[in-house]
Amino acid sequence: MTLHLLGRNEIDDELWDYCISRSTFPSLFAKSWYLDIFTDHQWQGIVEGDYLSVMPFYKKKKWLIPYISQPFLCQRGGVFSKVGHFSESSFFYDLLKKQGYSINLLIRDKLPDQGKCFPKVNHILSLNDEYEKLNEGFNRNTIRNIRFASKSGLMIQEEKNPDIILNFLEKNDRSGYVKTYSKMILSLITKSFELENGFAIKAAISGNIVSLAYFIEDGGKLYFLLCASDPKGKLTKALYLIINEVIEKFAGRNVILDFAGSNMESIARRNLGFGASSEIYYNIKWNIFQF
Structure with a gap:
């Protein structure tokens, strides 16, 4: 070799x-x-x-x-x-x-022989079946949240302005990562729009965005990369309606929805509620100074 x-x-x-x-x-x-x-x-x-x-x-x-x-x-x-x-x-x-x-x-x-390995969890959902079949895999809490959101006056549509997408994500990101990496994220959104493989879906009330999610489709996978909700978006469970909209749009295609996580219990519960399955990957660490 x-x-x-x-x-x-x-x-x-x-x-x-x-x-x-x-x-x-x-x-x-x-x-x-x-x-x-x-x-x-x-x-x-x-x-x-x-x-x-x-x-x-x-x-x-x-x-x-x-x-x-x-x-x-x-x-x-x-x-x-x-x-x-x-x-x-x-x-x-x-x-x-x-x-x-x-x-x-x-x-x-x-790879235990290469260092310490710590398991992490990712969630994926095959969208190969028709939407009706996929919907049968939703748990009761997910269905309840989708129904509640659908009665909350939310308008679901695509957002095509990279600056608007970034501003909303940055404003409603409690982790601070979006602000730290804002230039890179803006470049990603802009580039993916140029390549026509990225898109953002927003939920709005009276024209005001309350929740937003950003995806890239590549190599048979649909990557759920970024999302955020403001207080009203959280109250109306808007993100559930967005995810449901995306699943319905891509249903029946040979595509896997990759949730890109998560090890956080609340996010994992949401992902699994849509019928996602878990897969394990690893954080490998090796220190040059260890003996």
């Missing part, structure tokens, strides 16, 4: 993205344009041969010590191999360690 550690300007975007798209587990989070946005074009990659397998990584420094971390809004990374090609993932991580890097990454597979 021949591995090459490449800087951003040495990576062939077309070959890279082709490998990601044709891998066993394709991911939006490993696409070159997506990584460019959330690393300010500073990500690097390990490439096997003629892009048979690839692994993106983002090097940062803390107290002058280099380490590999997960970029914001990139839920999972790791090694991506073309269908039919097997690569030993450990060799990729060993190469990073030889460079003197500590590692803190989110990956699909558990």
Whole structure:
């Protein structure tokens, strides 16, 4: 196995993205344009041969010590191999360690020999069935919330102005992450609109947005990336109506709704209430100074 550690300007975007798209587990989070946005074009990659397998990584420094971390809004990374090609993932991580890097990454597979592994939960929902069949998988609380929201005077429609989307998300994000990464998020929304694979759905009362959710469709998945509700949106359960609208719109297609989380109990309960199933991924940590 021949591995090459490449800087951003040495990576062939077309070959890279082709490998990601044709891998066993394709991911939006490993696409070159997506990584460019959330690393300010500073990500690097390990490439096997003629892009048979690839692994993106983002090097940062803390107290002058280099380490590999997960970029914001990139839920999972790791090694991506073309269908039919097997690569030993450990060799990729060993190469990073030889460079003197500590590692803190989110990956699909558990690799206990590469460091401490902490399980995390993601939720997904296949939209292959017709809406009526999918609706049968909703629990009683979800159905009740959808009915309540539908009687609250909410208008559900698409929002196409990136600035309006960002402003609402930033204003109603209690975590503070949207404000911290506002420029990157605005770039993401704008770029996805240019690529025609991103969209935002809003719920409004009397013309005022009370809840909003942002999605990207890529590689057979519909990624639920960002959402927010103001006090009135929370009171009217508006986000439930938005998610239901999206499920109804994409029902009957060979698409998986990827909720991109969550380990938070309240969000997990909401996701599972729509009939989503759980899948495990891992936070792998390895300190260069550990003995």
